[in-house]
Amino acid sequence: EPEVTQTPSHQVTQMGQEVILRCVPISNHLYFYWYRQILGQKVEFLVSFYNNEISEKSEIFDDQFSVERPDGSNFTLKIRSTKLEDSAMYFCASSGRDSYGYTFGSGTRLTVV
């Protein structure tokens, strides 16, 4: 079964540092997403990406966040200057044309210290 792959599975970074979270979506999917889940809280939408541009972003997705699809297979989330409150599980997802085939990656647990 096709899957969404995320790396690394766990990243620890110092406050103020930049991090890049990587995702390889399912190859024939067209829509790509990042969600996050702070420990003990609900899964929250960050951003959707289609046709090489952002389709929608949430209030959480401020200027410190950016997304990129640099080479046609990877989909990255960059956090420019991490804060303690960025500590969370970050899930990448992709979906097909009808948005019904949503598949989540296994997540990257980001810990900011």
Place this chain on the structure above:
Amino acid sequence: RKEVEQDPGPFNVPEGATVAFNCTYSNSASQSFFWYRQDCRKEPKLLMSVYSSGNEDGRFTAQLNRASQYISLLIRDSKLSDSATYLCVVNMGGTASKLTFGTGTRLQVTL
């Protein structure tokens, strides 16, 4: 009002029991509805889509009431392996549309 509201639980039930979860959503323009399952520190996994006519998948039955903006999930003959958090999820529809998650209802099935 929260966009998607669920009773957080936990629901502690013995093996073999029937358990029901409820969910309400605030946006009447929501297009599609799902139940996801999430194990501790894992990604959400689609359990089933929810249709107005009601749908069943083995021991799981989901129901949608658009007039009341209410979604339900019934699990019959609970197994230990059903222990997880069940997430009510709503989609506004359209291309590249986001999913809106409830906080989840935790289920613990015991011997």
